[in-house]
Amino acid sequence: MVSENMLEILACPACHSKLALVGDSWLICQNDACRRKYPIEDGIPVLLVEEGDKYVEVPVEELGK
Numbered sequence: 001m002v003s004e005n006m007l008e009i010l011a012c013p014a015c016h017s018k019l020a021l022v023g024d025s026w027l028i029c030q031n032d033a034c035r036r037k038y039p040i041e042d043g044i045p046v047l048l049v050e051e052g053d054k055y056v057e058v059p060v061e062e063l064g065k
Contacts, residue, residue, distance in 0.1 A: 001024050001043065002024075002027070002040065002045060004022055006060035007019065007021055010027065010045065010047070012029040012030075012034055012052070013032065013048070013052070014029070014034055014036055014049045014052060015029065015031045015033070015034040015036075017029050017030050017031035019038070020039060022060060022063065023052075024065070025040050025063075026038065026039060026040065026060075026063050027040065027045055027047070027056045028056065028060060029052070032054075035056050035064060036052030036056055037052060037056070037058065037060070038051060038052050038055075039051065039055075
């Protein structure tokens, strides 16, 4: 799980906007123009732009938990 302290310092690697935690498994960029979504695997955020690109068009409601 990503702690509140870590969430405060993490930013989207593509646009540097804040990230929001969804469930325990996704970090969502808060910039409406960016819309990248980053998975958290084994408790580690995968903050690679290429990874976030895979989920740009996937609605938050449809992300795997």
